[in-house]
Amino acid sequence: MFMYPIFITDDPTARVEIPSLPGQCRWGVDRLEGFIGPLVQKGLRSVILFGVPLKCEKDPRGTPADDPQGPVIQAIKKLRALFPALFVATDVCLCEYTSHGHCGILHAGDGTIDAAPSAERIAEVAYAYAQAGAHCVAPSDMMDGRIKAIKRKLVDGGLGNKCLLMSYSAKFASGLYGPFRCSSVAAEYTLADVLLTDAIFSPFFFFSFSFLYSETQQEAPRRLVTVNATSFHPVPRALPAAHL
Numbered sequence: 001m002f003m004y005p006i007f008i009t010d011d012p013t014a015r016v017e018i019p020s021l022p023g024q025c026r027w028g029v030d031r032l033e034g035f036i037g038p039l040v041q042k043g044l045r046s047v048i049l050f051g052v053p054l055k056c057e058k059d060p061r062g063t064p065a066d067d068p069q070g071p072v073i074q075a076i077k078k079l080r081a082l083f084p085a086l087f088v089a090t091d092v093c094l095c096e097y098t099s100h101g102h103c104g105i106l107h108a109g110d111g112t113i114d115a116a117p118s119a120e121r122i123a124e125v126a127y128a129y130a131q132a133g134a135h136c137v138a139p140s141d142m143m144d145g146r147i148k149a150i151k152r153k154l155v156d157g158g159l160g161n162k163c164l165l166m167s168y169s170a171k172f173a174s175g176l177y178g179p180f181r182c183s184s185v186a187a188e189y190t191l192a193d194v195l196l197t198d199a200i201f202s203p204f205f206f207f208s209f210s211f212l213y214s215e216t217q218q219e220a221p222r223r224l225v226t227v228n229a230t231s232f233h234p235v236p237r238a239l240p241a242a243h244l
Contacts, residue, residue, distance in 0.1 A: 103141035
């Protein structure tokens with residue numbers, strides 16, 4: 001099943017074009033019906049929501065992530081009410097909501113990730129989305145143990161068999177991820193900006209890009225790209241032959 005990505009911001013009437021994704025926008029909750037309605041009429045069956053908060057007050061725990069008045073929870077409720085047959089998934093991540101920009105909670109001393117409370121916090125957010133009516137919670141962070149924590153939270157809350165858990169923190173080498181990630185930041189980046197930024201700041205950029213080109217020519221094995229939770233720079237590694 002294909003999922004249409006929807007980028008939800010905390011301005012209810014927003015419609016902000018994303019230069020790196022021509023034809024795509026960041027939407028406010030009040031605009032969803034006019035945008036999604038015609039697509040549902042054409043056969044759209046599933047969407048995945050990405051929160052893009054621009055006005056909220058961020059903190060070290062990412063408190064706005066599961067704010068009942070926040071854009072994601074409001075969007076879940078609105079879509080479920082407007083389009084009962086639409087499958088609604090939602091991204092689960094903290095980096096857009098934390099003051100430090102990481103997908104977890106940091107140790108006070110050295111600023112490194114504190115894994116256990118990070119997984120617990122991500123589970124809290126996933127559970128809040130499930131309670132709001134999401135059919136699927138999809139963590140895209142890379143915190144150790146968060147799948148177990150989320151599943152346990154869903155089961156203990158009576159939602160274990162009512163809300164699907166889908167992890168998708170692994171990315172395949174492609175020219176899509178860079179432009180896609182620009183949809184979740186306030187600055188207006190073009191595709192050229194994305195390529196230039198990655199070329200400067202990621203030592204793996206040309207390596208992964210060369211494999212992308214070779215894959216297009218069907219000359220190289222498939223490559224799996226994982227995303228570093230701290231820097232978001234792609235780190236390519238070979239995908240085992242059994243999975244090609």
